[in-house]
Amino acid sequence: MLQIGDKLPEFKLKGFDDKIYTNFDYADKYALAVIFTCNSSPISKAYGQRLIKLFEAYEDDNLGIVGINPNDALQSPEDSLDHMKFVADRLKLGAINFLFLQDETQEVAKKFGATVTPEVFLFNRKRELVYKGAIDDAWENENMVTAAYLEDAIEEALDGIEPDFPEVEAVGTPIVWKK
Secondary structure, three states, X not given: OOOOOOEOOOOEEEEOXXXXXXXXXXXXXXXXXXXXXXXXXXXXXXXXXXXHHHHHHHHHHOEEEXXXXXOOOXXXXXXXXXXXXXXXXXXXXXXXXXXXXXXXXXXXXXXXXXXXXXXXXXXXXXXXXXXXXXXXXXXXXXXXXXXXXXXXXXXXXXXXXXXXOOEXXXXXXXXXXXX
């Protein structure tokens, strides 16, 4: 399980575009948010558009956001690569360079210590973990957000300072692990 200050683990995963991506593809980003998310969780679904808005708001600041689906597709067909392609096409993720990757073996989720979807791991320019946990405090209703944990941590990471709240418990749906 990653702790604050730990380095970004290596990964090599297939994206919804059938290309293989690694952690080195993001070496030029000033900050990188790795978000374990999926298609089957109502909480992940509630954050879909918010994450796209966040990506678009900070893209010019050289923020990278990568969505990784860790769920076992055999037990959760909605989380298969084919369904990920459908969702990515519907949300036009390819047009905005928002990557959605499949962690078929679940090894990446295990390296990170992810337990729920969505769960965020934010790395600074040195690829040190500076924030992990929740996106905000109101998954049910974007208009009710009073604490934008991830956005605040992104701003602080881009400014080169430590986030005020480096860990906030993630609220999400448990990852569907392979049996």
